[in-house]
Amino acid sequence: MTDTNKPEPSGSDAQDKAVEEELKGVPEEFLDDGDEDQSGEGGLEEALAGLRSDLEAAKQETLYAKAETQNVRRRMEKDVTDARAYAATGFARDILSVSDNLARALDSVPQELRDDEKFKGLVAGIEATQRELDKVFGQHGITRIASMGLPLDPNQHQAMMEVPSDKHEPGTIVQEMQAGFMIKDRLLRPAMVGVAKKPD
Template structure:
């Protein structure tokens, strides 16, 4: 036997061995491995959750891109819709010889409105509404006996939304708040 593997009589009495003098016990090794396994499981679960969050975000962005991809084109078409409305308004009510023209322009306007609606583009409501700064742009205030202060009196230019987003605010005139002198 060599001196390295010999147990001294003192060690034999106390039950001490080389394992007790600095080398980790089996329980310590198992505890360290369990902690490492728990740490790796936690990291794996976090990575899986992050991957799922990225997948959901990309799916949501894909839906948004497909829903709102034509926003610029739609804004350009709104000018055409406005001009059709102006053309109808410019024709006299009793215009001999222009009935067919007026009917054609009205049919074109209806078709454009229908196409816009099929793509989720709708007109902002202004009739009888209170001013909503998220949907309306107040261009001027007017005195009105028939409207509450802050109520929309007239629509100057139609506003539109695409799905749930504002495409163009409605430009409106709003009833002015009454002062004591005017009441």
Template structure:
């Protein structure tokens, strides 16, 4: 039996017990006739206790749900700090591969292949743990939720506010941003003002 079912059953048993205690008390007709104030006071007390019980049960349920959500978040995002540190390794591998010359000597070919395989495996491991790469394309609209503008480039070739250059890819872990993609953003050319009259 789950903890939630046990809690619900216990609360229902307590509520039934309280109701039974108050309804089990028998009053004589004289007490009922002369003690209308007492009966009203007892009924008010029962209603008050029932209200407090229901509020306590609701609060307990809210605490339980919050604890479950915190536990799920802790499990889902436990690797966040470690993943953030690993991003630097991924970036350095990509930089090393980007600086390789077009023509690779035969004696270095196996070395380069090893670095490429290591990078692919690292990205696969990221994927398995819910870490996805945010790799914007040139011309894509700048999105402040996943991009960070590093600089602006005055240009007429691209729409202002679009990505001009990608400095570093970004990453998300599940639905949270791990690191924004660092980009250069297109800026409209400054309009020249005609000062001649």
């Protein structure tokens, strides 16, 4: 007579069966059979070293990308600022001729006509227009370049002629033929000047 009662599996057998159930469906290449040799451990170290190297390279690339993005953003901000600051440059350069003509008109009016009742209103109107134009220039950062009595500055002055003089050092501006202007920190138009030289 045979014993129909099967022996209860031991604790270790039960654990093995539970592990086998858990590992069902896992690909074989991911399973460790416990028989790794020294070469397997070396391969793992190589893989980890490769991953560390890749991670460091990725960090460097990220830092470079962030720096480049920051540089592009700064360049764009500067371009926008410059565009706002100097947008009126072309128009301002053209309108300077209007200012020149007004100044010439005022300079050409003799004193007796300025005192004449018939011309006082006309002269006052031209002077008011000149003042208004200067005010608008100031609002847009357009300023006149100082010239008379100063040394010649090639960045702001354009020497048109030399004037013999005993009273001034050579290279000193003694005559201004046309006023020069700056727009903020940029040259809008150089001043056309005459400079002193030693008499022959």
